[in-house]
Amino acid sequence: MAKKMYFQEEIETMPVEKIKALQEEKFLKQVKYVYDNNEYYRNLMDEKGVKPEDIKCMEDISKLPFLTKNDLREAYPYGLLCRPVKDCVRIHSTSGTTGRRVVAFYTQNDIDLWAECCARAIVAAGGSEKDVVQVAYGYGLFTGGAGLHDGSHKVGSLTIPMSSGNTERQIQFMKDLNATILCCTPSYAAYIGEKLHDMGMTADDINLKAGIFGAEPWTEEMRHSIEQSLGIKAYDIYGLTEISGPGVSFECEAQSGMHINEDHFYAEVIDPDTGEVLPEGSEGELVFTSLDKEAFPLLRYRTRDLVVLKREQCSCGRTHIKMCKPKGRSDDMMIIRGVNVFPSQIETVLLKCGYTPNYQIMVDRIGNEDTFDINVELSEEQFKQMKEDEDLEKARKSLTGAMVQMLGIRPKMHLLPPKSIVRSEGKAVRVVDKRKLHD
Numbered sequence: 001m002a003k004k005m006y007f008q009e010e011i012e013t014m015p016v017e018k019i020k021a022l023q024e025e026k027f028l029k030q031v032k033y034v035y036d037n038n039e040y041y042r043n044l045m046d047e048k049g050v051k052p053e054d055i056k057c058m059e060d061i062s063k064l065p066f067l068t069k070n071d072l073r074e075a076y077p078y079g080l081l082c083r084p085v086k087d088c089v090r091i092h093s094t095s096g097t098t099g100r101r102v103v104a105f106y107t108q109n110d111i112d113l114w115a116e117c118c119a120r121a122i123v124a125a126g127g128s129e130k131d132v133v134q135v136a137y138g139y140g141l142f143t144g145g146a147g148l149h150d151g152s153h154k155v156g157s158l159t160i161p162m163s164s165g166n167t168e169r170q171i172q173f174m175k176d177l178n179a180t181i182l183c184c185t186p187s188y189a190a191y192i193g194e195k196l197h198d199m200g201m202t203a204d205d206i207n208l209k210a211g212i213f214g215a216e217p218w219t220e221e222m223r224h225s226i227e228q229s230l231g232i233k234a235y236d237i238y239g240l241t242e243i244s245g246p247g248v249s250f251e252c253e254a255q256s257g258m259h260i261n262e263d264h265f266y267a268e269v270i271d272p273d274t275g276e277v278l279p280e281g282s283e284g285e286l287v288f289t290s291l292d293k294e295a296f297p298l299l300r301y302r303t304r305d306l307v308v309l310k311r312e313q314c315s316c317g318r319t320h321i322k323m324c325k326p327k328g329r330s331d332d333m334m335i336i337r338g339v340n341v342f343p344s345q346i347e348t349v350l351l352k353c354g355y356t357p358n359y360q361i362m363v364d365r366i367g368n369e370d371t372f373d374i375n376v377e378l379s380e381e382q383f384k385q386m387k388e389d390e391d392l393e394k395a396r397k398s399l400t401g402a403m404v405q406m407l408g409i410r411p412k413m414h415l416l417p418p419k420s421i422v423r424s425e426g427k428a429v430r431v432v433d434k435r436k437l438h439d
């Protein structure tokens with residue numbers, strides 16, 4: 001059997017008891033550090049009547065107040081900074097689709113630890129200094145590009161800092177420079193696969209072996225579709241700007257959940273309504289506490305991502321706890337005619353029924369009634385086959401039936417000609433909810 005490869009073997013395969021002790025030790029220090037250096041969080045703790053001295057072990061974390069995205073907006077830009085600006089070397093920012101942007105600060109040490117997390121992900125996907133890593137996440141304020149870029153440097157791989165966009169050139173470089181690992185959002189990976197075929201090539205014409213895809217939710221069905229079109233093994237990677245960026249957790253060869261880098265982040269799952277901490281194995285909102293950040297440490301930050309945590313022996317040898325693919329953010333969930341609907345459920349049905357991953361969900365309210373439309377693009381092949389209106393209608397009906405079975409409500413399905421839905425180069429916009437405009 002080939003030797004397993006890790007970027008930091010000792011930490012990644014550390015016995016669970018030892019990791020827990022390490023977490024506790026770092027946590028107690030981080031609480032005191034935040035209390036002493038951050039007025040905003042000190043006030044939250046004071047309001048709750050809890051002092052650093054009250055926090056004596058890891059379990060005492062439940063005494064601490066939560067932080068939410070709203071707190072981060074309120075404290076914008078410097079309110080949660082724990083170091084003077086002169087000690088910081090970089091900022092990043094969330095995409096800020098709703099409301100004010102959130103800005104996170106990094107010291108050089110913060111950047112180094114984050115890069116190591118991404119390096120662990122690259123090595124877990126089979127990367128080494130022999131690999132050529134094409135980073136097609138956006139560069140700039142977004143953490144995707146910078147994170148994988150720095151991680152690839154740590155591994156010693158040849159890094160192609162492509163950023164997203166210009167897809168033909170992307171593929172040309174991939175081919176000419178023999179890129180072996182592609183890093184981008186899954187929706188962009190799907191588009192690159194499509195474009196490759198449009199350019200008259202197949203997976204055999206390129207040298208990719210793996211992809212590291214994240215920053216947005218994607219389904220198992222999407223994974224299979226990308227793996228086929230690019231001829232690779234596709235790995236998930238998760239992260240958020242507030243906590244550092246991509247690489248908070250990453251998938252290994254088992255492709256069944258992402259190992260959380262527990263030496264840097266402590267994860268809890270809570271009931272999003274009551275804030276109560278749930279036992280391992282329950283689905284709930286993921287909450288992170290950073291354990292050794294300097295510039296922008298966050299205690300009990302509510303991510304709004306819905307996950308399940310499980311600690312189990314993994315075939316890869318890593319001991320860190322795993323989180324399942326987030327089902328979507330709690331705020332991605334739509335309530336349509338009183339029923340909870342996640343875009344990921346729709347994606348699953350579409351791909352299972354042989355449709356393309358090019359779709360858009362539109363919700364509106366007319367009078368008191370929610371309207372619910374799903375646009376799905378046909379592939380060239382499907383389009384050719386469905387020449388007759390009857391064929392189209394038959395396909396539409398059968399797809400509607402499959403949706404009703406999954407969702408419990410009936411969407412209006414629209415099958416559109418090829419290339420009629422805008423492709424994503426970053427995070428795909430899957431939902432247009434016009435009801436929000438009326439509020």
Ligand code: ADP
Binds near residue numbers: 094238
């Ligand atoms: P924004 O919150 O503005 O999108 P970020 O770029 O920091 O800013 O995005 C972080 C969020 O992206 C996470 O909280 C999560 O909802 C989503 N995300 C990141 N990676 C994944 C992934 N692998 N699967 C599903 N969702 C992900």
Ligand code: ZN
Binds near residue numbers: 254317318
């Ligand atoms: Zn594993």
